[in-house]
Amino acid sequence: MACMPLLAAEGVGRTLPEGVTLVTDIDLRVERGEFVAITGPSGSGKSSLLYLLGLLDRPSRGRILLEGRDTATLSAPELAALRLARLGFVFQFHFLLPEFTALENVLIPIRRLGTRKPGAAQARARSLLAALGLEAAADKLPEQLSGGMRQRVAVARALANDPVLLLADEPTGNLDTRNAAAVFDIFARLAREEDRAILVVTHDAELAQRATRRVHLVDGRIVSDE
Numbered sequence: 001m002a003c004m005p006l007l008a009a010e011g012v013g014r015t016l017p018e019g020v021t022l023v024t025d026i027d028l029r030v031e032r033g034e035f036v037a038i039t040g041p042s043g044s045g046k047s048s049l050l051y052l053l054g055l056l057d058r059p060s061r062g063r064i065l066l067e068g069r070d071t072a073t074l075s076a077p078e079l080a081a082l083r084l085a086r087l088g089f090v091f092q093f094h095f096l097l098p099e100f101t102a103l104e105n106v107l108i109p110i111r112r113l114g115t116r117k118p119g120a121a122q123a124r125a126r127s128l129l130a131a132l133g134l135e136a137a138a139d140k141l142p143e144q145l146s147g148g149m150r151q152r153v154a155v156a157r158a159l160a161n162d163p164v165l166l167l168a169d170e171p172t173g174n175l176d177t178r179n180a181a182a183v184f185d186i187f188a189r190l191a192r193e194e195d196r197a198i199l200v201v202t203h204d205a206e207l208a209q210r211a212t213r214r215v216h217l218v219d220g221r222i223v224s225d226e
């Protein structure tokens with residue numbers, strides 16, 4: 001299956017029980033190494049689409065395949081296990097646990113997955129923090145870090161289990177221009193050098209230019225993809 005895309009959405013739509021349509025007619029293929037910005041006006045369905053593609057929500061129509069596997073057949077615990085092992089998430093708010101150090105926060109998903117011995121887990125977490133320029137932050141609590149550093153710790157945590165797909169919802173919404181650009185540059189490097197796919201929701205057209213591809217939504221539909 002050489003031409004199997006990493007992620008495929010085929011005819012995906014999502015309508016809430018009360019009849020509100022969040023997204024409709026979504027056809028999208030994402031390959032490893034791509035850095036895709038999902039753009040569009042407020043309320044156009046960007047977050048809704050990201051949640052579907054991140055297997056946090058289920059489509060009402062169509063199907064989503066991850067590494068060729070139809071995710072519709074999976075139970076909620078199976079989806080949770082797949083997300084833990086194959087996907088990473090970054091949100092606008094960092095959601096670091098305040099009583100844990102940066103290192104411990106990055107260790108949480110590694111321990112949950114449980115495939116690394118304790119020493120290897122520590123080494124993995126430290127090397128991720130180092131790769132994001134956070135060696136000095138490892139033993140600090142989130143409150144002792146700047147906003148930009150906290151968000152980079154959140155990126156390190158999202159990468160903890162070596163995801164094939166990293167999904168981020170307005171990850172730079174709380175950052176200044178310089179830190180926002182730094183986070184996007186990290187995403188570009190991760191996609192290029194580590195052969196992951198990155199999907200980032202942003203309303204910032206300038207930041208979206210740092211991606212390799214822009215998928216633009218209006219009223220829940222993809223209106224351009226280039």
Ligand SMILES: Nc1ncnc2c1ncn2[C@@H]1O[C@H](COP(=O)(O)OP(=O)(O)OP(=O)(O)O)[C@@H](O)[C@H]1O
Nearest residue numbers: 016020022040041042043044045046047048049203
């Ligand atoms: N649980 C919900 N119940 C009702 N309406 C919802 C729900 N979730 C989203 N919506 C509506 O669906 C539309 C799409 O929302 P979504 O958050 O995906 O858009 P968005 O492009 O990410 O917006 P923003 O840039 O403002 O975050 C919006 O009109 C929103 O108000």
